[in-house]
Amino acid sequence: xxxxxxxxxxxxxxxxxxxxxRALNGVDLRVAHGEFLALVGPSGSGKSTxxxxxxxxxxxTAGRYALDGQAVEMLSGPSLARVRSTRIGFIFxxxxxxxxxxxxxxxxxxxxxxxxxxxxxxxxxxxxLEQMGLGAQAGRLPGQLSGxxxxxxxxxxxxxxxxxxxxADEPTGALDxxxxxxxxxxxxxxNRKGHTIILVTHDPVIAARASRRVELCDGIIARDEGGR
Amino acid sequence: xxxxxxxERLRGAWEDLREHPGLAVLQALGVVLGVASVxxxxxxxxxxxxxxxxxxVRTGGMxxxxxxxxxxxxxxxxxxxxxxxxxxxxADAERGAALEPRTVAGVSVVREVxxxxxxxxxxxxxxVTGINADFIPLEGYVLDQGRSFAPGELQxxxxxxxxxxxxxxxxxxxxxxxxxxxxxxxxxxxxxxxxQPKVFRFLESDPNLFAWRNRTIAVPAAFVQKRLQADPHLxxxxxxxxxxDTGRIEGFSLNLASWLRASHRFQSDFRLDDVAARHRREQxxxxxxxxxxxxxxxxxxxxxxxxxxxxxxxxxxERVREVGLRMALGASGRExxxxxxxxxxVLTALGTVLGLGVGVGFAWIIARWLxxxxxxxxxxxLWAFLLAGTFGCAFALLPAWKAARLSPMExxxxx
Numbered sequence: 109x110x111x112x113x114x115x116x117x118x119x120x121x122x123x124x125x126x127x128x129x130r131a132l133n134g135v136d137l138r139v140a141h142g143e144f145l146a147l148v149g150p151s152g153s154g155k156s157t158x159x160x161x162x163x164x165x166x167x168x169t170a171g172r173y174a175l176d177g178q179a180v181e182m183l184s185g186p187s188l189a190r191v192r193s194t195r196i197g198f199i200f201x202x203x204x205x206x207x208x209x210x211x212x213x214x215x216x217x218x219x220x221x222x223x224x225x226x227x228x229x230x231x232x233x234x235x236x237l238e239q240m241g242l243g244a245q246a247g248r249l250p251g252q253l254s255g256x257x258x259x260x261x262x263x264x265x266x267x268x269x270x271x272x273x274x275x276a277d278e279p280t281g282a283l284d285x286x287x288x289x290x291x292x293x294x295x296x297x298x299n300r301k302g303h304t305i306i307l308v309t310h311d312p313v314i315a316a317r318a319s320r321r322v323e324l325c326d327g328i329i330a331r332d333e334g335g336r
Numbered sequence: 337x338x339x340x341x342x343x344e345r346l347r348g349a350w351e352d353l354r355e356h357p358g359l360a361v362l363q364a365l366g367v368v369l370g371v372a373s374v375x376x377x378x379x380x381x382x383x384x385x386x387x388x389x390x391x392x393v394r395t396g397g398m399x400x401x402x403x404x405x406x407x408x409x410x411x412x413x414x415x416x417x418x419x420x421x422x423x424x425x426x427a428d429a430e431r432g433a434a435l436e437p438r439t440v441a442g443v444s445v446v447r448e449v450x451x452x453x454x455x456x457x458x459x460x461x462x463x464v465t466g467i468n469a470d471f472i473p474l475e476g477y478v479l480d481q482g483r484s485f486a487p488g489e490l491q492x493x494x495x496x497x498x499x500x501x502x503x504x505x506x507x508x509x510x511x512x513x514x515x516x517x518x519x520x521x522x523x524x525x526x527x528x529x530x531x532q533p534k535v536f537r538f539l540e541s542d543p544n545l546f547a548w549r550n551r552t553i554a555v556p557a558a559f560v561q562k563r564l565q566a567d568p569h570l571x572x573x574x575x576x577x578x579x580x581d582t583g584r585i586e587g588f589s590l591n592l593a594s595w596l597r598a599s600h601r602f603q604s605d606f607r608l609d610d611v612a613a614r615h616r617r618e619q620x621x622x623x624x625x626x627x628x629x630x631x632x633x634x635x636x637x638x639x640x641x642x643x644x645x646x647x648x649x650x651x652x653x654e655r656v657r658e659v660g661l662r663m664a665l666g667a668s669g670r671e672x673x674x675x676x677x678x679x680x681x682v683l684t685a686l687g688t689v690l691g692l693g694v695g696v697g698f699a700w701i702i703a704r705w706l707x708x709x710x711x712x713x714x715x716x717x718l719w720a721f722l723l724a725g726t727f728g729c730a731f732a733l734l735p736a737w738k739a740a741r742l743s744p745m746e747x748x749x750x751x
Contacts, residue, residue, distance in 0.1 A: 165664060165745040186668040192744075193666020200748075204661045208354040221666035226344065269666070 366640015371691025377629025
């Protein structure tokens, strides 16, 4: 079975000439299916850039990257969009929900771009919300939910297309500690059900809850512990 | 695109618009003003044009070519040569119609005289109109009671009369005038019929512009010529030819003018009045107003479009993160482009409908103020739709293109 993520020599350079900034400098990373990995590091270490490349939001300047066995670093824009739509689930710090669309509609959004038929979309969204304990909130607007509930909607949304990996960028950063822990418990629960999770954080306490911790420093992996 | 996909896209566009209601309203405002300007302006000119057309239709249609004696001849001060020509005569009507028998479908004649008219109920000087058989249908008169003149009565100049509704009311206030006697210059005439009242008001507040027609006292033309005027030349005050194919009026007019000049010793002692040409002139004047309103609408749409582009670009700046989110969730650049264009289309459609309402409302107020019945031409609405659609789409292209080219990561990081 191919690895969920297999990246070799990932380099990312922004700009050119003397002003060029090397955000990543030949990162090698292998993530198996079902791993719960925390990507940690100080600000400017390159963890957000690595997450963007792993999430197919950006192409590396150099290096090879295979997602679930498929090389994606040279794919065209529409093909990358397709990969994002079907294989990657994003969870952001700010939840990033559409404020005027209902909770269910927000969860449906990735399925809309994946071409899932309307009825199936709606049913799957309701099922996911039910799993997140938000079945009764499906028709509400995001503004009517608490911060923790919003993040759970965002997690439901990230699961909509049954992706290969979940990429969470500081998912508890905007939450109080209690709610943050609840969200982390949810991630553990999902991981136990087989989901591969990569969590970007600068908080060592949160990182400690992951089974594997990868520390980035100045664009390279400084430490990788707890891996299988 | 499948209907279900289109419906999905439209639903998505609607929800996206609801995310930014203020910007959506501002964006649609340009379309509303442009469409309102085109529809409102066109409706006003169309209403006036329709009113003018109705006037022509009610006076007997636009398919008529009339010949009048020149003013000098009419006022009995003709030149020696004109005097020798004797003016328009019955023969001119018959032979003029014979010039193009397939073109001319009827010819009416008029000979008028001021006469002393009396009944036991009323007396006075009145114009008495000598007519022929074609006069009634050509001039748009409709019999109310009784009958028309028989061919024999017309030829012989019989002592019979048909009265307009007002004339009938004045001279026979108690009704029941058929068969009774009306005396014209001492000659007793039998009333054989009455005309239905004719009403036309250019503006609703105007008096009836056809009131004079209701005062008509119609007698056979030969009666006026022979009995009242003792005119051996059977002169006429007007000849009207009906040419159903209005496209042939111009040619017939040239032919008739040439023949009349030749038969009147090459003197232009007559004047041709082509109703269709007059109508065409008025239509051309109306077309100028159309053009003015169209240009006004275009300018409004252009201005609105430029404002809309700026608003959309500003809106894009607000929505960069949203675009990034959508891209992260799987939307391709093409999807984003289509979504922005669909939003623009939905806004244009809404703006057009709203503009249509505003334009019609505006036209209704103006029409009411000017007392003209409002007339909406489907073509005007179509023009407005086409213009608004074209402008709406054209001005949405740049923002949609810019949105589609955003880098997902940069968009997500946008502050």
